[in-house]
Amino acid sequence: MAAKLNQKLDEAQREELTRRALAAEAPKNLAAEFSVTPAYVAVLKARGVAKLREENGGVLPDESSFQTGNRRLTKAQREEVTRRVLAGEKSPGLAREFGVSRAYVSLLKNMALKPEQFSSHEKLTKKLTATEIEEFHKILSTTTPTDHDFRPHSEKWSLEYGAQLAQKLFKKSPSRRSLGEIVTPYVPKRGSFRFGRPQPPKPHHINQLSAEFANDPDFVAYYLSPICQQIAQREYEMALADYEKRFAAADEREAAAEARLAAIQQGSRVEPPGKRTGKHALGKGSPFTAPKRRKKR
Numbered sequence: 001m002a003a004k005l006n007q008k009l010d011e012a013q014r015e016e017l018t019r020r021a022l023a024a025e026a027p028k029n030l031a032a033e034f035s036v037t038p039a040y041v042a043v044l045k046a047r048g049v050a051k052l053r054e055e056n057g058g059v060l061p062d063e064s065s066f067q068t069g070n071r072r073l074t075k076a077q078r079e080e081v082t083r084r085v086l087a088g089e090k091s092p093g094l095a096r097e098f099g100v101s102r103a104y105v106s107l108l109k110n111m112a113l114k115p116e117q118f119s120s121h122e123k124l125t126k127k128l129t130a131t132e133i134e135e136f137h138k139i140l141s142t143t144t145p146t147d148h149d150f151r152p153h154s155e156k157w158s159l160e161y162g163a164q165l166a167q168k169l170f171k172k173s174p175s176r177r178s179l180g181e182i183v184t185p186y187v188p189k190r191g192s193f194r195f196g197r198p199q200p201p202k203p204h205h206i207n208q209l210s211a212e213f214a215n216d217p218d219f220v221a222y223y224l225s226p227i228c229q230q231i232a233q234r235e236y237e238m239a240l241a242d243y244e245k246r247f248a249a250a251d252e253r254e255a256a257a258e259a260r261l262a263a264i265q266q267g268s269r270v271e272p273p274g275k276r277t278g279k280h281a282l283g284k285g286s287p288f289t290a291p292k293r294r295k296k297r
């Protein structure tokens with residue numbers, strides 16, 4: 001016959017149960033050992049936490065350990081766990097030995113293997129003040145990203161360049177929403193797409209590269225080498241040949257039509273709208289005269 005749950009415990013048993021619950025032992029195992037419910041274990045644990053907080057003047061140094069079920073480890077213990085888990089020991093055994101969860105052991109392992117994923121990101125500072133926004137607009141309207149040596153060099157503003165400018169001027173990182181409200185009026189709008197005649201490549205310079213590629217010595221050496229210049233020239237020749245084959249004739253016809261229209265407008269007087277011309281000039285009435293109403297018979 002199963003033992004009766006929630007049987008009355010004496011003072012020593014309650015203290016033992018509370019101590020082990022605060023040591024992060026599993027409530028289910030404690031409940032089975034003392035023949036009580038897990039809810040009763042949770043009640044004793046909460047009372048123990050409250051008592052410790054009262055004894056320490058309302059402050060509990062390791063309060064987070066009671067809330068999460070993990071015992072707070074010292075720096076030496078964390079280093080020991082990390083060293084042993086990287087050496088091949090199993091997470092469950094280390095978790096039981098140090099009184100923490102297996103997830104915490106895995107976290108220490110990942111923090112050692114991939115520290116870049118756990119680096120703290122810089123928090124966004126407060127939004128720009130009215131004076132700073134006014135100065136921001138003034139600089140955006142009178143300069144280009146190239147004037148500030150933002151790489152890769154460009155004559156057109158974008159949100160990325162706007163973020164770099166805010167960091168350079170005010171040492172702030174405004175939110176993307178507020179940045180968009182300020183920079184968007186200075187970002188050129190996308191017009192109707194049209195294939196244009198390819199332009200010859202410019203001589204390669206390191207300022208044409210983004211910061212990521214500019215910091216790579218091997219790529220910079222390749223980009224500035226004669227072979228890369230020859231490849232760019234060859235790509236330009238191929239693009240020009242393709243343009244001549246597909247779009248040059250249509251562009252020439254359109255340019256010729258525009259030239260004829262301009263010549264006609266310059267050589268003859270432009271008639272006002274609605275005026276009869278040619279064989280219709282001798283007709284009576286006006287093109288805007290309302291039609292006559294026929295009499296009913």
